[in-house]
Amino acid sequence: MRKLIMWNVITLDGYFEGEKNWDLSFHGLVWGKELEEFSLTQLRSADLLVFGATTYQGMADYWTKATEEEGEVAKFMNQIPKLACSTTLNVANWNNTTITKDAVTEISKLKKEGNGDMFVFGSGILSALLMKAGLFDEYRICIAPVFLGKGRRLFQEGIPNNQLKLVETNPLSTGGVVLFYQPTEKS
Numbered sequence: 001m002r003k004l005i006m007w008n009v010i011t012l013d014g015y016f017e018g019e020k021n022w023d024l025s026f027h028g029l030v031w032g033k034e035l036e037e038f039s040l041t042q043l044r045s046a047d048l049l050v051f052g053a054t055t056y057q058g059m060a061d062y063w064t065k066a067t068e069e070e071g072e073v074a075k076f077m078n079q080i081p082k083l084a085c086s087t088t089l090n091v092a093n094w095n096n097t098t099i100t101k102d103a104v105t106e107i108s109k110l111k112k113e114g115n116g117d118m119f120v121f122g123s124g125i126l127s128a129l130l131m132k133a134g135l136f137d138e139y140r141i142c143i144a145p146v147f148l149g150k151g152r153r154l155f156q157e158g159i160p161n162n163q164l165k166l167v168e169t170n171p172l173s174t175g176g177v178v179l180f181y182q183p184t185e186k187s
Contacts, residue, residue: 004107004117006119043080138167
């Protein structure tokens, strides 16, 4: 059975994006050889990347134009099958992309197929929907050592009150830390 894993970089005060769409400048604070290797490890375990419409469009625009500097990460990002969850997208031009209008139903079905990992990158609105449906098996959050003060928070009001269990920590030499959480069993 596949696992659905959330992967996000957020600031210490909980923002995953600045005031403008794609204001991710704080990612540079944690990026380095360690996070690059970790990203490659995740991509090697992935057999599906899952995105909401806005994140899909931004990622497609970035990775289809990636330079040699992005190297092996770009290769994986462009080859791995992708699922764009959107009620508005009708065309997906990024390699190996399927569009679904019903994310919860489709991801519930896909979790029962295969053995690889499915990763949701970014995609705050989609992530909230999947959290409410109880579909995440793991949360991997990289904390960037900065207070942004304003922007878009990853975890919004209205998400379910679920306790998580810390299963691993990975401090980075950049000052960031990757936290691995799993939902606790519901009683």
